[in-house]
Amino acid sequence: MDISGNTxxxxxxxxxxxxxxxxxxxxxxxxxxxxxxRTDQLERIAAEHPDIDTVRIDTADPASIAEAAKEVLARHPDLNVLIAMAGIMRVEDWHRPESFLASAESVITTNVLGPIRLIAAFIEHLRSRPDATIMTVSSGLAFAPLRATPSYNASKAAIHMLTESLRLQxxxxxVRMVELVPPAVRTALLPGQENSEIAVPLDEFVTEVVELLASQPDAREIxxxxxxxxxxxxxxxxxxxxVATLNAADPHGR
Incomplete structure (x- = not known):
């Protein structure tokens, strides 16, 4: 992925x-x-960053994805990069089905079906571009599981293999397939993670990601x-x- 000149x-x-x-x-x-x-968040971003465009989209809703895709492509016909960033993480106790099933289904809908539907909505357009990139977002937990978040771990493992398979197809x-593989980062993905000493500071993580994109334009994984x-x-x-170290460090992986 080239680091500049993209939409x-x-x-x-x-x-x-x-x-x-x-x-x-x-x-x-x-x-x-x-x-x-959330439109209030989009309005805030538009006010704080007038050089960034915004569009409402709910990646758990197929109709919303389809509508947003039409809007994005109408305003930005030169779009050549899709980064499927949306994702949620939930702590689950699989000893009690009533406590985890709805959560697990929500995680899979957002983290797996969301990217699949996004790629489906944009793939025809991206194939028409001379140099296009789809970036998926998996996790270190796709490769070593955190006990407290089974569905999240599984969803990110699915994203890894989806990316590998689409790269072949x-x-x-x-269209290039690039997989971003984050560790725990200081965000609000889980309660308290924003202040975790175990998680990587957000600015540090993004700086390193951008440096890797710039220095490794042909990388398959970041x-x-x-x-x-x-x-x-x-x-x-x-x-x-x-796995033992990961799960001993913190029950929520923070």
Whole structure:
């Protein structure tokens, strides 16, 4: 992925990693469109960052995705980068089905069906562009599980394999598949994570991501240094120790 001169749509980016990445990519000379469910947040972003366009989108709602895609492409026909950022994380106790089932279904809808539907809504357009990129967002937890968040772990493992598979299918097109693999980052993904000493500071994470994108334009995965402990556990042969360390550090992975 080239680091400048793109038109980039980032649904699920009204805060956290998404908004920080949107701002960083805008500073690198890209046209940015951010998407989110809440109009008050979109209005705030538009007021604070008038050079960033906004569109309402609920990535858990197929109709909303279809409508947002039409709006984005009508206003930005040169769109060539989609970053499927939206995601949720829930703590679940699978000893009691009544406590986790609705949560698990919501996580899978947002984290797996959301990106699938987003890609489906934009793939025809992106295939028409001479140089296009779809960036998915998985997690270090796709490669080493956190006990407290089974559905989240599974959803991100699915995103990893979806990305790997689409890269093979789209090899005959001009669309690149890039997977961003974050560690725990100081965002509001889980309660208290914004102040966690274990999580990577948001600005530090985004700075490293942008530097990796700039220095590795052909990278298939964007792995900051802090995620490699999880990402390569199985290859290193210390998977059991990594899982034990991860789950001993904090019950919520913060």
């Amino acid at each position: 980039v749509f980032i649904p699920g980016s009204t805060g956290g990693i998404g908004l920080a990445l949107a701002r960083a990519l805008r500073a690198r000379g890209n046209t940015i469109i951010v998407g989110g469910r 789209l090899a005959d097109t001009g 792995q900051v240094e802090r995620v490699k402990f999880l990402r390569h556990a199985e290859a290193r042969g210390d998977y059991d120790q990594v």
